Amino acid sequence: MTSPRPDTRAGEPQATFVVELAAFNGPLDLLLSLIRDEKLDIYDIPIARICEQFLARMHELALNDAAEYLEMAARLLRIKALMLLPRHESDEGWEDPRAELVRRLLEYQQMREVVDLLERRGEDRRNRFARAWSPTLMAPPQAPLALSLAELLVAVDRVLRAVKKPGMHDVVPRALDVDGAIAIVKAVLALRATARWRDVVRADAEPWEVLSALLALLELAKRSELKLAQPRPFSDVEIRRELAGEAA
Amino acid sequence: MNSLAKLLEAALFASPRPIPAEELAVLDEDSSKAAIAAALEELREHYDVDGHGVELVEQGGGWQILTRPEYTEAIERAQMAVRPSRLSAAALESLAIIAYRQPIGRAEIAEIRGVDVGAILKSLLERGLIEVTARGEGLGRPLLYGTTPLFLEMFALRHLEELPRVDELAIALRRSGSDTESDAPALPEPAPKAAPDAVGASAVAVPA
């Protein structure tokens, strides 16, 4: 593999040219280069060490504000934390927290190999000119079109399918129905003491319904009629009936 | 051929316009005017004596390599005979929207399709399938597009009312889809008249 750094092949600036400001083509590129520089085994990455170095390089390259790098940093920290958790020899279901990262790195590396190939072939082609001008033939007439009504109708059908309601351009603003959502939440909590987000919002809810439910939950929490809790980041929100609120 | 003649051949081939002799000299600073002239002569003779489909001529203010006239007819004929191009799926969708909603502006089409349609409208205009039929109200008085008589002709329609209504569409589709088996309509001629034959599904190929 050749160097992943684009500055070695940045080429001459052109109108449609995509200028890569960062020294790397993204967090995976940076990570792969660290692994390579340190001659590490990609299947057994010392995660604490690589995490530290990743953060250091981010800082060095002033990438601290780049969302993609931040996301990767967070991911590395999380894997590092998971690796520290104690586990038993007999823990059959244990999956290496690094597995997903390794898969992505391998995938990215393969893609880099293809890039190297394209780069060589592209450079070879760039060094040859094609015929630029055909003076004996005036601008060639446009090739005739093959059209059929059936084709057009299939296209109409595709459009109709893509747009559920053809009148999409005159969208009627849909007011939020917080009161309705409050009624639903209360009804659910009347039946059981705890509920989950899924219990109060349909899986195929439209945005206005989701927003209504969210506002309803916050409103009821404010009124101390329920309590919201999230045991772990990204886990389901628990909705618990608050007896104090009912009494009040 | 000597290497200067080869260089001149490559340059004349790659240049989009005839090149005057003085400019050809820039290609190789070490070569004299006489050497350039000799190399051009060698190239011309090579094309003539050796039997090539092209020839070297000096005209239009410079030197150029041209296809020999005896082949131009065959080439032009072949170009016409090339498989007719087809509209891309994206172009067909835009055309369908315009046919059913005319007059309609670019922004509205873009909204329905979810992507910008500037380039597609340009190509449909160039092909004469749509035209500007009015200007809308509002900011900048946007151009509104409609279909042309050529559109009707290409789809073998007498008038726009012959397009199935949206609620009849499913039936129309079933009807026209029934005699579809080959999606490779290698039609030797445009033949748009034969309307509901190869639906070609969405194998609609690259736009010209």
Place this chain on the structure above:
Amino acid sequence: MNSLAKLLEAALFASPRPIPAEELAVLDEDSSKAAIAAALEELREHYDVDGHGVELVEQGGGWQILTRPEYTEAIERAQMAVRPSRLSAAALESLAIIAYRQPIGRAEIAEIRGVDVGAILKSLLERGLIEVTARGEGLGRPLLYGTTPLFLEMFALRHLEELPRVDELAIALRRSGSDTESDAPALPEPAPKAAPDAVGASAVAVPA
């Protein structure tokens, strides 16, 4: 050269793009496929043996005459033709993913590259290297992209199958890496086998 070879030469000279063999066959209905192939071979050999500034290559889905690389610098210096600008590494990465995984949506490309690719896709579309080939299922029916014939042409590929298959990737690189300057030691074990759904596990092909 025989007259068929001359006719083919004239046609190839007249075209800025590669011409597929089927289209060359249209030039002379009386010639068999074998005769066309033989004439192409004769033309290629003539350019090679006789010493020309151009050569005949088969790539980009067809046959094309191109200048030989040794003259590129002189021609560009004399400003008779301009080479297209290089693609950025980021653009090449996206292109590689699209080539193997087409049709593929923006979100999936971004996922593999680890960065957003909106601006890059726009520039690849503008350059005509990719095109929208379909719409995906699911939310918003995302646009799916595929490579164009121009992609093949600009990367000197005959067809998409010429790209190494995923399980051959490590091998292909080791072979060609030996004669390029490999400044970075390969990873301990690229072993793509271990990543069953890595880049193009879903088969290399799907020609446009």
